[in-house]
Amino acid sequence: MTAAQADLQAEFLEMPEGLRIDRPQVVDGAALWRIAKDSGTLDLNSSYSYLLWCRDFAGTSAVARTADGEPVGFVTGYLRPERPQALLVWQVAVDAAQRGRGLAAALLDGLTLRVAGQSELTSVETTITPGNTASERLFTSYAARHGATVEREVLFDTGHFPDGPHDPEVLYRIGPLSL
Known part of the structure; x- marks a missing residue:
């Protein structure tokens, strides 16, 4: 473990036993794709996009690893170009064997x-489809832990999606953050 990884790890008192957090690497792309695919709830992107994500957005994404380095969960995100103080969380997924542990x-x-330590982070944004109670709970409890409010509005309605029926995507804007 590098010094930077040790510093990063020191921040995670709530990390489930036997797991560590790290930045994703290109070699993790296939595992992230598999975890997303197996989730059964995420819109699955191409395997190529997960490889690119691990290369180009590793600084604003995280992966959970077992002691042997195997990815078992991830969160992907990016700082919005027009609002760089806002982290847009793209996807969060946890391997079925690791669910229920707070990962x-x-x-x-x-x-x-980590992102707040490197930039002026004031809010988190994500989109959630109606009825995805696990994501709704994850992000509303995140807001509560960080003393933030949650604003919701439909970002993309069903008519925006060209590839068939798709539930609307509701934007959750969480902030200001108290990190």
Whole structure:
């Protein structure tokens, strides 16, 4: 473990036992794609996009690893170009064998602490389809832990999607953050 990884790890008191958080690497792209695919709820992007994400957005994404380095969860995000103080969380997924341990919350907390240490982070944004109660709970509990409010509005309605029926995507704007 590098000194930077040790510093990053020190922030995660809530990380489930036997797991550590890290920045994703290109070699993790296939595992992230598989975890997203197996989630059964995420819109699955191409495997190529996960490889690019691990290369180009590693600084604003996080991966949870077992002791042997195997990815078992991830959160991908980016700083919005027109609002760089806002971290847009693209996807959060946890391997089925690791669910129920608080890993998604630990990843989200850890990622935002890391990003806030490198930039002026004031808010987190994400989109959630209606009825995705796991994501709704994850992000509303995140807001509560960080003393923030949650504003919701439909960002993309069903008519915006060209590839068939798709539930609307509701934008959750969480902030201001108290990190």
